[in-house]
Amino acid sequence: MTDSPDWRRRRWEATHQRIFETAVGLFETEGFDQVSVSRLATAAGVSVPTFYAHYPSKEHVVMRLMAPAQVAALIAAQPAHLPLAVRIRRAAVESLTGIGAEVRDQLHARWQIIAGSSSLRHRAGEFDRITATMVAEACADGGRPRPADLVVASAYLAAYTTGLLTWADGDGEHTLEECIEAAFDALARA
Structure with missing residues (x-):
């Protein structure tokens, strides 16, 4: 049938x-x-x-917003005793582990398009804020997110996006993971 x-x-x-x-x-x-x-x-x-x-x-063809359940699962997979910044950093890096070459190539193509459009770069910031809210809500266990968690999540999501844009703008000299780790390191030093 x-x-x-x-x-x-x-x-x-x-x-x-x-x-x-x-x-x-x-x-x-x-x-x-x-x-x-x-x-x-x-x-x-x-x-x-x-x-x-x-x-x-x-915009949604090239920009993907994770579902709240996916964000919550990534955060929940991290040890709860760790500071939120460490949990976000670990979750972000671990989310890239094991993605195949085809998915990585699609991700690179999408982020090159985003990097080449000022309107998409602006929209990426909106997606960061939405995702940061999901992260803070996942940490709130059903309660209202703490403002401090929103600030930390927003900063780390912005750093993650900066790493993706750096990778997309680059000439292949650095891996995606290196670009994201460098962005997180810069934030940690700030």
Whole structure:
């Protein structure tokens, strides 16, 4: 039966991937700000409503916001007795462990696009603040996040993004992990 849930899921995933690959290709050749959603949808062979069924915005094609449960799990996996800054740093570095070459290449392509667009760099700051709030809420155990935790989480998320941008802007001289560790080290020394 071609209308099974498994078939629909595979079809949805294939369309999602086609939109992503088409978008990255267009963004790399024409620039993020020069490609409209209409142009992107046409090039991917989908309608504009189908594009929006897969991605809430053009920015979300290249920028990924983690789910609160994912953030909470990363923080919870760290020893609770450690300072929040150390827990965030360890969680960020550990989240990169074991990602394959294909995923790393996609991550690099996405961050090169982000690095090349001032509007996406600005939007990355918004994503940092949203994620920092998720981190502070994960530490609050259902209560209200402490302002100090929000400050620490915001600083470390900004440093993480700086590491990603440095890696994207670089010439391959440094690994992703080296760029992120350098950004975290700079924050720790500040």
